[in-house]
Amino acid sequence: MILVDLDALASCLASPSCLVTQTTSGLIIGMLLFLVAVGLTLIFGVLKVVNFSHGAFYMFGAYFAMTAYQLTGSFALAILSGAAGTAILGLIFERVFMSRVYGRDVLMQLLVCYAFVLIFDDVVRMIWGPEFKSMGMPAAFQVPPLFIAGGVVPPYYLLLIGVALAAAAILGLGLARSRIGKVIRAAAQNPGMVSALGTNTGLIYGGVFALGGMLAGLAGALAAPVRSLTPGMGFSVLIESFIVTVIGGMGSILGALIGALLIGLIRSFGSLGFPLFTEGLMYLFMVIVLVSRPTGLFGKEVA
């Protein structure tokens, strides 16, 4: 039992190949976390609820993608169905259930989400079975890995990072520049006024929830080839993405990106230096941020 292995960490930091390998693995953890966390932060920013069942959307995204891939053999369709399926699920979930607990106390919102965490996990267990599943790497990416400065980088990782960055850019620009983005930001500030000006705020709430669910589903679909699928897989992702939003600041997209990358790097390098304390390192970082900046690194006004 080695609790702290600083030699391993130091020797990795000294070697370019190890540095590249660990950084890319940190980046993909971070990018997946970002996609989940940004949905969480977006939903919180506009709807003022924390979607405690957000991890379930990540899980459904992965399972939808696996099924679509097994049926069609097309990886693009797999990703698409993961994202689209969870978007529809998010819309239904918000309109039928969550919309009933807005403005009620946090306890009720948490309870409704808690109920759905239980239900969704069991639904997955019913449909796909309780055992571990894996989707397998699509044929297009079964190619020899790239070597950058001696470090191993599978090409799929590059795709994953690219898609996540593209999603971040589209989301950030869309919210800042587009008309819909402006309406969403206005609804976050003052839903009553937006509604009085003739916009259907229910539609906006449903849309934002669907968008958040879609991003988590996209993360799940992207993760499906490189992670094993199991009922309940969403929960640890939910906790980590919540830590990300606490670090970055609730409601901030840039905060979610920076927070997710930091957590990803902490996880990948921490597993070398503190193999038994990797998770603890993450929490320690969260505590430091919470104590020094309770609103998070970028938390000020809601997006």
Add this chain to the structure above:
Amino acid sequence: MTELQAGQSAQPLEVPRIDARPQRYRDVLIALVAFVLLALLPMLFGSKQLLDFVIRCAAYGLFATSLNLLVGYTGLISFGHGMFFGLGAYGFGLMMQKTGVPIPVAFVATLAMTLVVAVVIGAICVRLKEIYFAFVTLAFQMLIHSTILSWQSLTGGDQGLRGGIPRPSFLGIDLSNHLHLYITSCALLVIGLFLMRQIAQSPFGYTLRMIRDNATRASFIGIDVWRAKLVIFVLAALFAATGGMIMALFVSGAYPEFAYWTISGEGIFINMLGGVTTFLGPMVGTVLLLILNDTVTRLTEYHGIVLGVVILFFAIGLRKGLMDFVVEWFAQRRGEERG
């Protein structure tokens, strides 16, 4: 100076002093009667299953009622309260397995350890706003759970603490005897509930209610909100740990599930089920949830779905706990009698 003078010249306010003693005597009486009834139970019904059920009710009931001190009385929605339940179970089990001290010593030592952990975690958490508080406590729960899983040499990892917990007899009380264990659990439950009731009815308890209703006003009149919240967080943790210790004694071991977040979720649901507006609501909720759990697990392996639907029914449909209905019904009847 002027303020001082104003204070001197003002008439002392006539505050009716409420004597808390009759209420306390009543609580003592209720506690004694409850204990005697519970102690007589094995003579009336010999079924081991029933006694097991009561022991589990004692463990979960202490946990859920202590959570209500946070949720119902102080407005602190902790989603990680189960960590102290797990901590109690593991702390006690390890203490008994590794050191072989008498049971009361291990009991007190576990409470001391819980106190230290609760002070550290509470100091970080209690100043956070409600949703942050809920999730950061949840995050700490997951930290403790993952520590238990990864620290295999000490905790046995996902297999749990196995090999049984030694239960040497102390002053003639032999906890490996099922009846002795039952009586001890009942005693701990009744004493725990009595103490929590005294906390809830004390001036400090009313301070907590004020913090729940309006923390800003409370701090304006000179209450140290942060400290009051921390104190109740730590006290609640101690009672939750006691529940965990009963559980560890009952199963003669400790399992990672005791520290998993679902325990906290169930605690919150128990409070919702029974109602947070009455002191005994969580106790009623505990009995209901355990019956529900036992029935559902016997009928289907997908008990998450059933439980989830029941939660939705309560949270969206009824919007109240069972005891809330009972209290309302009584109030209504009393109103009718008067009118």
